Amino acid sequence: MSIEAAKEVLRIEEQGLAAVRERIGEEFVRAVETVLSCPGRLVITGIGKSGIVGQKISATLNSTGTPSFFLHPVEAMHGDLGMVMPGDVILAISYSGETAELNGLLVSLKERGNKVIAMTGGKYSSLAAAADIVLDIRVPKEACPLGLAPTASTTATLAMGDALSVVLLNRKKFQAEDFRLNHPGGSLGQRLKVKVTEVMIAGENIPVVFPADSATDAIRVLNEKNNGAVLVVGPDNEILGIITDGDVRRAVVNLQGFKTLTAAQLMTRNPISINGDQLAADALSIMQKYEITALPIVDGAGKLVGLLHLHNLLGKGEFRFLV
Numbered sequence: 001m002s003i004e005a006a007k008e009v010l011r012i013e014e015q016g017l018a019a020v021r022e023r024i025g026e027e028f029v030r031a032v033e034t035v036l037s038c039p040g041r042l043v044i045t046g047i048g049k050s051g052i053v054g055q056k057i058s059a060t061l062n063s064t065g066t067p068s069f070f071l072h073p074v075e076a077m078h079g080d081l082g083m084v085m086p087g088d089v090i091l092a093i094s095y096s097g098e099t100a101e102l103n104g105l106l107v108s109l110k111e112r113g114n115k116v117i118a119m120t121g122g123k124y125s126s127l128a129a130a131a132d133i134v135l136d137i138r139v140p141k142e143a144c145p146l147g148l149a150p151t152a153s154t155t156a157t158l159a160m161g162d163a164l165s166v167v168l169l170n171r172k173k174f175q176a177e178d179f180r181l182n183h184p185g186g187s188l189g190q191r192l193k194v195k196v197t198e199v200m201i202a203g204e205n206i207p208v209v210f211p212a213d214s215a216t217d218a219i220r221v222l223n224e225k226n227n228g229a230v231l232v233v234g235p236d237n238e239i240l241g242i243i244t245d246g247d248v249r250r251a252v253v254n255l256q257g258f259k260t261l262t263a264a265q266l267m268t269r270n271p272i273s274i275n276g277d278q279l280a281a282d283a284l285s286i287m288q289k290y291e292i293t294a295l296p297i298v299d300g301a302g303k304l305v306g307l308l309h310l311h312n313l314l315g316k317g318e319f320r321f322l323v
Helices: 002-023 026-036 049-063 100-112 126-130 152-171 176-182 187-193 215-225 245-254 280-290 310-314
Strands: 042-046 068-071 089-093 115-120 133-136 229-233 239-244 294-298 304-309
Touching: 002 152, 026 115, 026 133, 026 152, 042 049, 042 100, 049 068, 049 089, 049 152, 089 100, 100 115, 100 126, 115 126, 115 152, 215 229, 215 245, 229 304, 239 245, 239 294, 280 294, 280 310, 304 310
Parallel strands: 042 068, 042 089, 089 115, 115 133
Antiparallel strands: 229 239, 294 304
C-alpha cells in the first residue's frame, strides 16, 4: 500500500513537470534575455513554501554565475528593501499569485522601476498582472490527496528555477573553473584545485593496448578496466590513439569482419590529451568543451602517464577525494 502510494505521488509530480515543460515558450526566452541584460542582480522573493524554494533557486543561480539574493517580502517592507538597486531584476514566486505580502512588495518595486518576472500557476492572478514576464508553473494537481500541501507545484517551481539557472549558465559560457572559484570549500571545488596527476588512473590500472592487438583484445581490456576507453600506445609509450565505447559500437554497426580488425584500425588517432601539471579544473573544462569522458594524461615529452575519467573528478565509483 505504502509503495503504491509513493509511486502515485511521483507519477503526479512527473505529470506536473511534463505539463510545465510543454508550456515553456517565448516568455521563458524573454526572462533569460532580461536577466542576461540586467546590470545588477536577480532578486528572488516569495513567502512560505515558495520562499523556501526561492532560496534554493537563488543559491543555484549564485553558484552557476548569476548573482542573486533572496529577499523576504515582509522583511523587505520593514527596511530590507534598501538591498534592492534600480537595475536589479525581481523574480517573484507565488503559485496562487494572490499572496498579499508579496503583491504589496511588488507595488514598491514597480515604483522603483525594477522589472518583475513572475513564477506562478495563476495565469490571471494579481501577480501575473503586475509582472513584466510570466513563467507558468501550473500543474494539473497536487500530490497531496487533500489538495492543500504544495507538492507537485513546489517541484515544478524548483525545476523551473533549475531550467532558468542552467540556460543562463550555458548562455554565459560558465565553465568548471568558474564553478571552482565559487565553491572553494566544497568537495568538488577541492577536487578541481588539484593537479590531474593526483586524481588520474595510473600504472597497471591504465587501459592500454598496442596497435597490432586485435579489436577483441581492445574490448577485453575495455571491459576489464571499465573506464569507457582504451589507449593505443607505441613502443615508447607514446599515445597513438584512443578507443572508446562509442568507437566500438560504431565499428560493430558499420564494419564487416569486426573480429579481424586491429586496435590501430579501430582507434581514433591523435586523441585530445592534457599535461599532468594542469589542474583538474582544466581537465573538466576540456571534457566539457569536447563532450568526452576520458582524457589521456601525458608528461612534457608527450608520453603517457595516466588516464583521467570524468568519474575521477565527480567522485563516482571507488574514487574518494581526501583532504
